[in-house]
Amino acid sequence: MSDWTDSLPEAALDYLQGRRLDEVECIVADIAGVARGKAMPASKFGKQSHFYLPNSIFLQTITGDWTDIEGQAFTEPDMILTPDLSTATAAPWSADVTLQVIHEINDQAGNPVPTAPRNVLKRxxxxxxxxxxxxxxxxxxxxxxxxxxxxxxxxxxxxxxxxxxxxxxxxxxxxxxxxxxxxxxxxxxxxxxxxxxxxxxxxxxxxxxxxxxxxxxxxxxxxxxxxxxxxxxxxxxxxxxxxxxxxxxxxxxxxxxxxxxxxxxxxxxxxxxxxxxxxxxxxxxxxxxxxxxxxxxxxxxxxxxxxxxxxxxxxxxxxxxxxxxxxxxxxxxxxxxxxxxxxxxxxxxxxxxxxxxxxxxxxxxxxxxxxxxxxxxxxxxxxxxxxxxxxxxxxxxxxxxxxxxxxxxxxxxxxxxxxxxxxxxxxxxxxxxxxxxxxxxxxxxxxxxxx
Structure with a gap:
């Protein structure tokens, strides 16, 4: 295993004991609380420090439509998502050995994205x-x-x-x-x-x-x-x-x-x-x-x-x-x-x-x-x-x-x-x-x- 797994919570380490980790699901909660993000091979996850998602995920309704905010252009700039490894947990229903990790969400200047629900609670x-x-x-x-x-x-x-x-x-x-x-x-x-x-x-x-x-x-x-x-x-x-x-x-x-x-x-x-x-x-x-x-x-x-x-x-x-x-x-x-x-x-x-x-x-x-x-x-x-x-x-x-x-x-x-x-x-x-x-x-x- 790569070094990043050393800092995983105890339950995640126990789940991986004697197993080869296949996949990591990198997720965040949108306005509705729906999990958004991407899944990637564990080998790739271990080599990258962050990934990107457009800020439009917080403009989406439960039906999948997007809203326009008055005075703001719909340009969908990327947000920077970094893993909060303290949240890493198993996805035990998955056919492969999989972990889920909730990610921190910041803008490109490093500030917490204010429309992210987890950031609202932190605030x-x-x-x-x-x-x-x-x-x-x-x-x-x-x-x-x-x-x-x-x-x-x-x-x-x-x-x-x-x-x-x-x-x-x-x-x-x-x-x-x-x-x-x-x-x-x-x-x-x-x-x-x-x-x-x-x-x-x-x-x-x-x-x-x-x-x-x-x-x-x-x-x-x-x-x-x-x-x-x-x-x-x-x-x-x-x-x-x-x-x-x-x-x-x-x-x-x-x-x-x-x-x-x-x-x-x-x-x-x-x-x-x-x-x-x-x-x-x-x-x-x-x-x-x-x-x-x-x-x-x-x-x-x-x-x-x-x-x-x-x-x-x-x-x-x-x-x-x-x-x-x-x-x-x-x-x-x-x-x-x-x-x-x-x-x-x-x-x-x-x-x-x-x-x-x-x-x-x-x-x-x-x-x-x-x-x-x-x-x-x-x-x-x-x-x-x-x-x-x-x-x-x-x-x-x-x-x-x-x-x-x-x-x-x-x-x-x-x-x-x-x-x-x-x-x-x-x-x-x-x-x-x-x-x-x-x-x-x-x-x-x-x-x-x-x-």
Missing amino acids: VVELYNAQGWDPIVAPEMEFFLVARNIDPAQPIVPPMGRSGRRAAARQAYSMSAVDEYGPVIDDIYDFAEAQGFEIDGILQEGGAGQIEMNLRHGDPVKLADEIFFFKRMIREAALRHDCFATFMAKPIQDEPGSAMHIHHSVVDIETGTNIFSEPDGTESHAFLHFIAGMQSHLPSVIALLAPYVNSYRRYVRDFAAPINLEWGRDNRTTGLRVPVSGPEARRLENRIAGMDCNPYLGIAASLACGYLGLMEAKYPKEEFKGDAYDSDEDIPRGMNEALDLFDEAPDMHAVLGEEFCKVYSAVKTLEYKEFLQVISPWEREHLLLNV
Whole structure:
């Protein structure tokens, strides 16, 4: 092996033990969180320090179209991509011995490309670091296993389980429900072990074929990298067993949607203590400021946490998803929940984000709200006690409204970066215009002959 492999993470070295590395996949996440890049022979990867990709990958919609940015020529200049070998991990589903490596993205002057989602998250983390804080996150991933769907005109249905029946709904926390698709879960565990990822737990959620997977807490960039890798890995595990894994926010009518709940705490870098707790164990003022920031600024970033028209189908009253930004202790009806914990683990759970969001941008947006709250030092509304579904909705109900709020949020633009915000808004506006050109089955069924 060449010398560059000496600096690989332990899990990658273990995977390569006694094997000849064939290929390296050099990847980055685009605006949607889709892996972009190139694969190359390992021998070539070891001889080059960087490679190039055009900056247009951050101007592309989920449908593959490109947006134009007003005042900027579409010349597609190259960005310089250099490997972050700390992210190197196996692609254990590959026929060849393959590693995946996430790359740093800089312009030709050596500056971080501001439209790259991973750089946006790094920017927000650096704002915390400048105040002497380390933000900590713990994501929860929800997704559906579904039957193969090769015709988009057909509705999505649950997968066939080992029993020969389709997965059943309303079986939250059922072990027998998880066992129905045990072979897929087994592959997820095996792949995660080969990749060096730690899963805190896997459980059955409320939807038919819906699974929740919890990750241990840690550094926001590292955890976003893992979710980026996990989404690809889970899809590969499902394909091995003749089904699809989907991270759509609402893939099946009349079933609950899939969220990416984000648990937040903040640690003082110098002392290592949780700033959300006072020395006597009580809640700190900083904790309340963080909650206030979420309540004040989350509406302006719903466009990042719910990035597609389908995302807003998840926010349904009394249907396992929040409809407002109330906060409460141990209350799963609120958008902002304070879980039961000791003082050292005091945290806030943001339940707004959908699993369809780009993990880098979803975590960055959530952290940005908390950061602004800490800077503004305001206090939240009174804790909500009771069923928050009985209160008014106070989050955008559609993509168009969410984008308007995003465009009118100068404080948030200053945190996330002006250029990124301009590009993101342009991409999502074009996607929304494309969606409006599509005529749905509902319209054909109820309007064609009746109006």
